[in-house]
Amino acid sequence: MKVVGITTQQEVYVGSKERNFRINEFLIIEDPYQEDLLGEVVEAKTFNRYIPLNIYGDFVDNSVLESLKALGYDIDEDTIYISKVRLLNEALYPIQTGSDVRLPKFEEVKDIMIKTSREDGLVLGAIKNTDDMALQMDEEFKELFHTFEEGRLMPQKEIPYIMDLKSMHHYPHIGVFGGSGSGKSFGLRVLLEELMIQNIPTIVLDPHFEMDFSETASYLEEKTENFKDKFKCLQVGTHVGVKFEDLSAQDLKNLLDAASHLTDAMNNVVDILFKPRDSYYSFFNRLQMLTEAQEEGSSDKIESRINSGSDEEERRAWRERKKLFESYDKTCPYNSVRGILWRLKRLGNDGVFSKDIREIETGLQNGKLIVIQGSTRILQVFSTYLLNNLYHKRREYKDALYKKTSAEYFPPFIIVTDESHNFAPKGYESPSKSILKEISQEGRKYGVFLILATQRPTLLDETITAQLNTKLIFRTVRASDIQTIQEETDLTMEECRRLPYLRTGDVFISSATMGRTIFARIRAAITSSPHTINPFDELKSKFKEEDERFLKIIIDKLPVMATDLTDLALEIEQETGTTYTVDNLEERLKQMVDKNHIEKEETIFGYRYKSKK
């Protein structure tokens, strides 16, 4: 390998007659006038002056090439390999053309490839095209994981990519971008597995109900790691919720706003009507009674309701309404009160107010990964409250340390969300966005970090995107997203051009710690998503199951005449408790005949179903 052509201080071309180059591999240039320089291949090309099988306009067919080969001449051997190599550090002078080029040894690249030890970092995958160097790698970096290649599990052959967790303190927050099917969710899963291995307290907002880590992936034979005790799935409304009594007026406004946007008048209504330590019911009642009073229209009309009240209870209730009416009618317009009421009802029906977040706090205290599941809308509502709450707990603790006062310990933690553009959208305000924005800007100080995944980086709030110091970029096809990625990362033009063609699981990692972009392959996940079963397979197996169940019921009752189905239906109902109408039963029997499980024959008395010989 030699340096060829015109060189600069940043880039050179390297040519070889024997060795093909691979993108992102490292080479050492031995310039006789400078010290050895390390460069990375950014473009790889091959060239054969006799192929594209076109010599003076002729197309060469394969048989002729074969014949030439038989005569001892292999045209492929005339191929020249050319690569464009970008130097990692600028050289003092342009490189001497003709300098020798060689592959680096592991020791020479160790410092730029591996920033931390296996124990202190997250082992996310392999740095691509480093297999040559990996041969001389220290034992501690070998056999850490498997990768998936062409649908097969392969042992690690390359240098591992170990993300330096501690550097998050200086370069906080991670973005995970990639279209659907690009391996983004898998990448996130691997990231979370590593966080669990490190026992990092983590909150995962999971609108897809997919972040379950109890199933070990079917392709892993030996048990490597068990995450059962390291994570907990909690559903909003079922396991966790908002404790209404703890809410401030601002919290409540955020929540209601998340249910549906609040007008200024509505905000005002909450400020006036909500009293600290209100319970859901006391607040709800107040709103309800005020609206009922307002529906009457005037104090006089309410007075007449009091007078015509049938019992003391009713009269008392109307007196209370009157009191509310007199104090609040002027300041709280009827429509706004109604608006607050139905929003509150909506949240109540979702079960948001029926539980608290105690379990989440305990989980975090114990260094667990807490997965919060719910629909996107519910999660938006709940996360606003939850993140505010947890972030401020952590903040209070840290601030108390500064002020040398005492506060309850609350650990640092990481917040992870998929579809993060729903939680922090660009262009319009949303309650969860303000807390995420605050954490993105100040979280570093308090040890609260974000991992935001999205398939639409363009739709994610720009202030937040700018704070993501490490970005994992999977295959992206949409031009506008590639544009965003180009603006927000240090990916080069060439790399951006490759984005639509990346294989599933291949990823560019643009990280401030590394100072450059690394091309890696995400390791095979240890656990598997609960959604991996194909819905069409599911359908098939479900039908099969049903058929078998039905066959088991009727097989002993065959043969049966088509005219005796009423009796058969009765008999089945008595034995199994399953009710079939005659039509229903006939339909099922016909299906069984179609599927070749039983036979149908014609007799002089009509049709008869019988078992197959």
Added chain:
Amino acid sequence: MYSLSNQLKSKVTNLNDLLKEKYESILDLNREDLRKFINTHIGEIKKMDKLDNGHLALYESKGGIVGVDGSNNKIGGAYPHFVEAYQALAKSTTHKDQPLILADIYSPLYPEQEESPLEEEERVIEDKRNIKLSTIEVEAALASIERFKPYAILMDGGLIRYNIYAADKWIELRQRCEEEGIILVGVIKDIKTSIIGDTMKKINPSIDECFYDRELLFGQLDYGEMILIRDEVNKKEPEGYSSVFLRSSLAPSIIGMDIIDSQREYMEDMARLVFTLTPENSRGVPLWLDIVDKEVKISDEIMKALMERYMDRGIYERFFVSERDKRSL
């Protein structure tokens, strides 16, 4: 848009009509009749098969095939202000890393022998060119015998021109080949003979036009057919060559091949080798010769670079940069 002069248009139309008239009889000739004529009077039309890889491997084990070709290029203006460079290459299929290259240059400004510049300068220069080129080609072939010990040598072009322009060396090459049993053939892309036309004339004296084989044979052979020309009608026979015509690709044009007469027995095998090495959808030239040709070619850029790099700028400008080279329109 190009503007065509009317005069040019009518001249070309005229030429077209003349050709049509002259060749009417041929164009009307029945294909079967012509093929019958060839079979009886010229030589047998024979179908060839391609050589199989086993056969080729045998050639490889016997030393492989050497292709020889030459190239020339000229830089500068009109006589005598120019330089011509010549290059010949002998390349073996088995020793592909050791191409044998010979080179020479010529400029009338510094003739090696005394010559009178006024006397028929064009013809003299043409001769010079042919002599220089033929000589280094033959020398390259000779050297390749020494170095590669090949099974056969394929020369690019007919062999007869070596008799004319490099007689001494050529005789040496012939002898060496005969002694060492190396088959020597020439592959002719553009056949210039008129064997069939002349024979027709002899048989039917009423034909007074001269027809060339290239015209007559165009499209008349099937892909993979050859004509083994009988020595008595072959005009190269007195010089010691046997010849064959063949259609080696799907293009309708015909190529020729010469072999030294003492090796006549290998003629069919060599024709089959040429056929095997020629891509189906090509102009009919064996790929190996095309590869050699491409490698030996002295391009205008190389020529220019050569002059600019190795000649003083003053001398280069004074003698060899023509007005044409500076034209930019």
